[in-house]
Amino acid sequence: MTISTGATGPDIRQEVTLAYAAVLGDPWRLVRFAGLPFLAGVGLFLWLFWSNPSPDAATMQQDPGAMSRWVASNSGYLIVGSLLMLWGYARFLVRWYRWTALGDDDATLIDPGLGRRELRTIGWTIVVGLATIPAFMLLSLLAAALALIGAVAFGIAGAGEFGANVGGQLGSLLGFFLVCYMVARLSPGVVPVALDTGSALARSWRETVPVATVSAMILWLIALPSNLLSVVGALTGGIVADATGLIGIPVTFIVYAASAIFTARLWQATLAPNQVPSVDTDVEV
Numbered sequence: 001m002t003i004s005t006g007a008t009g010p011d012i013r014q015e016v017t018l019a020y021a022a023v024l025g026d027p028w029r030l031v032r033f034a035g036l037p038f039l040a041g042v043g044l045f046l047w048l049f050w051s052n053p054s055p056d057a058a059t060m061q062q063d064p065g066a067m068s069r070w071v072a073s074n075s076g077y078l079i080v081g082s083l084l085m086l087w088g089y090a091r092f093l094v095r096w097y098r099w100t101a102l103g104d105d106d107a108t109l110i111d112p113g114l115g116r117r118e119l120r121t122i123g124w125t126i127v128v129g130l131a132t133i134p135a136f137m138l139l140s141l142l143a144a145a146l147a148l149i150g151a152v153a154f155g156i157a158g159a160g161e162f163g164a165n166v167g168g169q170l171g172s173l174l175g176f177f178l179v180c181y182m183v184a185r186l187s188p189g190v191v192p193v194a195l196d197t198g199s200a201l202a203r204s205w206r207e208t209v210p211v212a213t214v215s216a217m218i219l220w221l222i223a224l225p226s227n228l229l230s231v232v233g234a235l236t237g238g239i240v241a242d243a244t245g246l247i248g249i250p251v252t253f254i255v256y257a258a259s260a261i262f263t264a265r266l267w268q269a270t271l272a273p274n275q276v277p278s279v280d281t282d283v284e285v
Contacts, residue, residue, distance in 0.1 A: 019258035038088025090122035100264035139175030146171035184215035188267035
């Protein structure tokens with residue numbers, strides 16, 4: 001398969017549209033590939049935050065130790081939920097990578113999906129995540145800088161706190177591109193692990209250079225719906241934040257799947273051996 005191309009690399013509009021069309025074209029596949037571990041983890045966290053909400057910002061401002069006590073009292077639920085989510089994410093990535101690269105669509109909802117393939121895939125994905133830490137640090141600096149600018153600009157009208165929030169959220173959105181750039185350079189090297197071969201992070205870092213910036217923009221746009229919901233929730237609070245949080249759950253699943261599809265396609269275009277077959281995910285765009 002050849003990835004859609006524009007003048008400087010992958011065609012941004014076509015790749016974003018194709019990834020979302022492939023996911024939304026069969027919602028049941030999205031559920032099957034998530035599987036019971038992912039769904040159980042989400043259910044556990046929803047139950048926890050519904051039955052015993054974590055302290056809000058106002059409470060933590062008055063009592064800085066409130067969050068620590070909440071975490072300590074619910075540590076068992078948090079640990080179990082996190083392990084379920086990690087298990088589910090490993091299963092999710094493997095199935096989307098294999099479906100995109102090989103057309104493997106055999107997974108069922110109750111298939112455990114916890115073996116050497118999943119453990120290795122999530123392990124190397126964590127390595128990629130660790131490699132993005134410097135990008136997240138730059139993101140935080142950019143968010144802090146724009147928060148300061150927003151506070152000063154809006155402070156003239158007496159809305160400095162709101163301006164700081166707007167600036168900080170804008171900085172996070174812009175800074176997230178740096179994270180996407182690192183992911184675009186490294187994540188294709190994890191795809192072959194899901195195909196039962198060795199990781200290729202170093203080769204991925206080298207081979208993706210010509211298309212890294214465009215690929216990062218594609219990943220940034222794929223993640224934009226989820227990030228915008230987070231921004232709205234952070235700027236509003238209350239019932240709107242609760243609503244965006246609930247809406248964000250299925251949106252996040254869709255974003256993860258679309259990102260995995262593009263990552264596998266990027267692997268096919270830059271690193272894959274010619275003999276590897278691929279699923280036909282072409283759509284009219």
